[in-house]
Amino acid sequence: MIQDEQSFLIDKSILFDVRLSPYDIRIYFALVAFSQGNENLKITIGEIVRAIGLSRATFSRSIKHFKKLKLLQVDRKTDGCIYHFLKPNN
Secondary structure, eight states: OOTTTOOOOHHHHHHTTTTTHHHHHHHHHHHHHHTOOOSEEEEEHHHHHHHHHHOOHHHHHHHHHHHHHTSSEEEETTTTTEEEOOOOOO
């Protein structure tokens, strides 16, 4: 799904946010990369964890943390989730 030579832009405040763990940052970067510049992303958890090599538990923990920090809004569907990126309020 992601080609080797693609790049993406991300808000610098995400990278330097001390409330985020290295796993959180890695997962957020993966979601942004998969979204290909869109504000929304529809994907399954399995697709993401296979691509980045982390467990479902780690992914779910990070998503819960993003929701608490109001970085993401998640709509659960039967065929995956829709992730809505929100503006960071640092």
